[in-house]
Amino acid sequence: QKEVEQDPGPLSVPEGAIVSLNCTYSNSAFQYFMWYRQYSRKGPELLMYTYSSGNKEDGRFTAQVDKSSKYISLFIRDSQPSDSATYLCASRGAGGTSYGKLTFGQGTILTVHP
Amino acid sequence: DAGVTQSPTHLIKTRGQQVTLRCSPKSGHDTVSWYQQALGQGPQFIFQYYEEEERQRGNFPDRFSGHQFPNYSSELNVNALLLGDSALYLCASSLGAGNSPLHFGNGTRLTVT
Numbered sequence: 001q002k003e004v005e006q007d008p009g010p011l012s013v014p015e016g017a018i019v020s021l022n023c024t025y026s027n028s029a030f031q032y033f034m035w036y037r038q039y040s041r042k043g044p045e046l047l048m049y050t051y052s053s054g055n056k057e058d059g060r061f062t063a064q065v066d067k068s069s070k071y072i073s074l075f076i077r078d079s080q081p082s083d084s085a086t087y088l089c090a091s092r093g094a095g096g097t098s099y100g101k102l103t104f105g106q107g108t109i110l111t112v113h114p
Numbered sequence: 115d116a117g118v119t120q121s122p123t124h125l126i127k128t129r130g131q132q133v134t135l136r137c138s139p140k141s142g143h144d145t146v147s148w149y150q151q152a153l154g155q156g157p158q159f160i161f162q163y164y165e166e167e168e169r170q171r172g173n174f175p176d177r178f179s180g181h182q183f184p185n186y187s188s189e190l191n192v193n194a195l196l197l198g199d200s201a202l203y204l205c206a207s208s209l210g211a212g213n214s215p216l217h218f219g220n221g222t223r224l225t226v227t
Contacts, residue, residue, distance in 0.1 A: 006156070032213060042220050043218035043220040044157065044218045051213075088157075090156075102157070104156030105156050106154070107156050
């Protein structure tokens with residue numbers, strides 16, 4: 001079993017829709033949770049960075065972490081064609097040997113059509 | 115403010131050869147991590163360099179080695195290339211070896227034939 005599981009999609013939605021992207025993880029030591037967006041032929045771009053459980057909002061993006069169920073979510077409101085990309089969730093522990101090592105999900109391919 | 119830069123952008127090598135990839139971290143960052151991303155997969159952690167030393171290592175063979183220079187830039191070396199080494203190699207930088215977020219470059223696309 002992978003430590004971080006993510007449905008690869010693809011996911012296709014109309015412009016303006018609310019998008020929900022999800023991941024589950026199995027490692028109880030994970031404390032930091034991230035969402036990255038990756039356009040074709042580009043490196044991952046950091047969207048959201050959260051610590052422990054709770055919600056974090058940044059513009060049209062909201063990240064949710066539920067450590068009790070080991071569930072990570074990213075919501076995109078008023079989706080735009082420019083949001084079309086691969087979305088990667090990632091997690092890591094809080095210290096020691098976990099510092100540098102992010103564990104990524106497979107990525108979900110999202111297409112927002114006009 | 116320069117972000118993470120990697121060179122070259124593309125590379126084609128033959129099985130058994132050796133390759134060196136280069137990375138300059140984002141301005142103000144002192145820690146460099148390397149990841150391998152196979153097609154259709156998420157990135158996998160190779161190793162992290164901080165203060166010119168390898169601090170963490172993922173599940174990669176010794177054919178993968180690296181170096182960090184005093185100016186914080188880094189190199190990734192892969193010896194005895196295999197077809198399975200074909201991937202996008204990503205460099206990420208951060209401030210300190212702790213919990214600051216990682217910022218990625220656009221990667222080097224390595225093709226092994």
